[in-house]
Amino acid sequence: MSFCAEVKNELTTIISSACCYKAEAFGMLLYGRAFGLSEISLMTELKSVAEHYSSCIRDLTGVTPTTECSKAGKYKVTIPNREDRIAILNYFGYTGKELSLRVNLSNLEQSNNDCCSRAFLRGAFLVCGSVTDPEKDYHIEMSVTKAKLCDDLLQIIDDIGLKSKKIIRNNSYVIYSKDAESVEDFIGTMGANNAFMTVMQTRAMKNIKNQINRRSNFESANMSRSIEAGLKQVALIEEVLKKIALDDITDDLAELCKLRLENPDISLDELGKMMKPELSRSAVSRRFKKLEKIAEEIKAK
Numbered sequence: 658m659s660f661c662a663e664v665k666n667e668l669t670t671i672i673s674s675a676c677c678y679k680a681e682a683f684g685m686l687l688y689g690r691a692f693g694l695s696e697i698s699l700m701t702e703l704k705s706v707a708e709h710y711s712s713c714i715r716d717l718t719g720v721t722p723t724t725e726c727s728k729a730g731k732y733k734v735t736i737p738n739r740e741d742r743i744a745i746l747n748y749f750g751y752t753g754k755e756l757s758l759r760v761n762l763s764n765l766e767q768s769n770n771d772c773c774s775r776a777f778l779r780g781a782f783l784v785c786g787s788v789t790d791p792e793k794d795y796h797i798e799m800s801v802t803k804a805k806l807c808d809d810l811l812q813i814i815d816d817i818g819l820k821s822k823k824i825i826r827n828n829s830y831v832i833y834s835k836d837a838e839s840v841e842d843f844i845g846t847m848g849a850n851n852a853f854m855t856v857m858q859t860r861a862m863k864n865i866k867n868q869i870n871r872r873s874n875f876e877s878a879n880m881s882r883s884i885e886a887g888l889k890q891v892a893l894i895e896e897v898l899k900k901i902a903l904d905d906i907t908d909d910l911a912e913l914c915k916l917r918l919e920n921p922d923i924s925l926d927e928l929g930k931m932m933k934p935e936l937s938r939s940a941v942s943r944r945f946k947k948l949e950k951i952a953e954e955i956k957a958k
C-alpha cells in the first residue's frame with residue numbers, strides 16, 4: 658500500500674466530534690468530483706474513502722448514496738435522486754443555484770477553536786489530496802478544479818498556520834508544500850498521528866545518514882591530504898639523498914627518512930609512533946622542517 662493510501666486510511670478512522678463531523682463531511686463534498694444540483698459525486702481508488710464519504714452523508718442528512726466499483730478498482734459514489742441532492746445542498750447552506758461555488762464558512766464555525774477548520778482540511782485532503790512517501794521526497798498537495806474554491810482553501814490553510822503555495826497545473830489549481838517540516842505539520846494538523854510519526858522518524862533517519870556521509874567525506878578528505886603530504890615528503894627526501902648519503906645525515910633524521918620512504922601513506926602521528934623513541938606529531942613535523950632547510954641549502958650551493 659502506498660504511503661498516501663496509508664495516510665488516507667488512517668484519516669478515515671478518526672472519530673470527529675459533532676461540530677467537526679459536519680465540517681469534515683463538507684470538505685469531502687465540496688472538494689469531491691461534483692457538488693451541485695445536477696451532480697453530487699466522488700471518485701476514489703480507496704474503498705475506505707468511498708465508505709467514509711457515504712457514511713458522513715447518510716449520518717448527517719439521512720440520504721443514502723449509491724456506490725459503484727469499476728473494473729479498474731475505482732469507486733464512484735453518487736446521489737442519483739435530485740430531491741436528495743437538494744436536501745444535501747440545503748443542509749450545508751446552498752441552493753445549488755450559486756453562480757460561483759465558495760466555501761460557506763458557517764459550516765466551519767461551530768466551535769471557537771480551529772478544530773472544525775482542521776476537520777474540513779482533512780475532508781478536503783481525503784478527496785483531492787495526495788502525499789509522497791517521505792523516504793522518496795517531501796511533497797503534499799491538493800488539486801482543485803475551481804480557482805475560487807482553491808483560494809478559499811488556501812486561506813483556511815493559511816489561517817490554521819500551515820505553510821503552502823499555489824501553482825496552476827493542467828487546468829487545475831494545486832496547493833502544495835514541499836519541505837519536510839510543512840509536510841509533517843500538514844499531516845499532524847489533519848490528525849494522522851501514525852503517519853506524522855513516520856514522517857518524523859524518516860526525517861530523523863535521513864539527518865543521521867547525512868551526518869554520517871558528511872563525516873566520512875570529511876575523513877576521506879583528511880586522509881587524502883595526509884597521503885599528499887606523505888608523497889611530498891618522499892620527494893623531498895629523494896631530492897636530499899641525491900646529494901647527501903643517508904649515513905651523512907644525523908641519525909634522528911636518517912631514521913625518519915627511512916621510515917617515510919618505507920611508509921609513504923601514513924600520517925605524521927603514525928610515523929612518530931614508529932620512531933624509537935616515540936615522537937609526537939609536532940616533533941616529526943619539526944624534523945621534516947629541518948630536512949627542508951637542508952634541501953634549500955643544497956639548492957643554494
Ligand SMILES: [Zn+2]
Nearest residue numbers: 676677772773
Ligand atoms: Zn469542531
